Amino acid sequence: MTFVAVPLPLLLVGLVARYTGVTAAGWALITVAVAAAALSAAVAARWCAEQRLRSDVARHERELVHTKRQILALVSHELRTPVTGVVGFSRTLSGRLDALDHDTLRLFVDAIDEHSNRLARLIDNVVVASRTPLVVVGGTCQLSTALSKAVARVGVDPDGARLQVALEGSLDACIDEEAAIRILANLIDNAIKFGDPEARIYLDGHVRNGHVVIRVANAGPAIPLGLRSALYDPFVQGDTTDTRTADGLGLGLHVCRQLVEAYGGSIHLVDHPRLTVFEIGLPAARVEPRRQVELPRPRRGPDARDVADGGRPSGRRPSTDRLVDHTPATVPTRRARVG
The missing domain is CATH 3.30.565.10 (Histidine kinase-like ATPase, C-terminal domain)
Known part of the structure; x- marks a missing residue:
């Protein structure tokens, strides 16, 4: 804006000089000085803004590194605990299997099962939390x-x-x-x-x-x-x-x-x-009540025989049976996938 505005005062210098005692050269110097001051202020403001931006970026980078270290330390600790339990109990079982009684074996197996379940839940939560966007599977x-x-x-x-x-x-x-x-x-x-x-x-x-x-x-x-x-x-x-x-x-x-x-x-x-x-x-998944469905019997030909009539040909029109559909119908849901 400063470079665009500078020529305008210069064009007005000649007009002002005709009605004042200041020469055109004097007005030109004044205009250039004002423009230079405005340009210097704009450059200083931009430099200050860049310094603030660099400071913010550096602070965010330090916070990111600190957070990353905290998360890695936390994940390492939480994963190491169940893994250590599984490895420790399994090695003891492997080395002293014949010397352990049934109750001790049961205790060790339960401990391995507990630690492995905990490890599985931790990994499962990490996997789900890392998926963006989350893909889910529909159903009831x-x-x-x-x-x-x-x-x-x-x-x-x-x-x-x-x-x-x-x-x-x-x-x-x-x-x-x-x-x-x-x-x-x-x-x-x-x-x-x-x-x-x-x-x-x-x-x-x-x-x-x-x-x-x-x-x-x-x-x-x-x-x-x-x-x-x-x-x-x-x-x-x-x-x-x-x-x-x-x-x-x-x-x-x-x-x-x-x-x-x-x-x-x-x-x-x-x-x-x-x-x-x-x-x-x-x-909630809405389950429709059982509904009655009428299904027509196949049309009989002229040679078809009706057992109820003693095997004689039947000339009656086919009737319908009222059948009950015992399969509950659920409302269709949107398709998605849980991975």
Whole structure:
């Protein structure tokens, strides 16, 4: 703009010089000085803006490097723990198999199973969290069945006193079963890690306004208000990275939200005075009632015989039978894929 505006005052110098005592050369010098000052100010402002931009970029790069190191350290620690357990117990079994009694063998096998399941859940959450956009597969499932499998995957005794379940029916929802198991397993695992060790975990489910609603609640320390806005961000837990006491990568709730929203549902933290309650809602799968279908009999030819008429040729027109289709029809859902 400065270079465009400079010629205009120069053109006006001649006109001004005719009505003032200043010569045209004097006005030209004044105009050039003003233009030079404006240009210098513009250059200085641009230089300051570039310096601020470089400073911001450098700060973001330092933060990125720091975050990357934290994530790598966290992932290495969380993966090393179950791997060490599996390797340690398996080597002991391999070296002392004949010397161990049945109870000890059972203890070692259970420990290997627990560590391997934990490792599988960690890797599964990392894989799901790294996929953008998330590819899901359509279908319907019974959340009551998915809940039973999720409890088994986490390793909680379904008949134990710690788990209290109250479901209203089978709770058919528009979601792939494996995705439902992942969601419920992460919520249950989250309740175990951050709840009181001896407190009960409550799970209840019902249908409300066309959605299947599942709530997972546990007693324990309340989630700090400052962390609630970032609760579903990846690698975030209910405590800070330097002081975290619970295992895990902080991906459980992040994966839950990704999967729930991918299937048209929602997840949120419910305000409760004594419990930490997470509630998910998924579209309910509508099952049509059994319907009657009329199927015509094949038309009989002139030589066809009716058993009811003693084998005599029948000249009657074919009748119809009312048959009941016992196959429940579900509402088709959108096609997607959970990988």
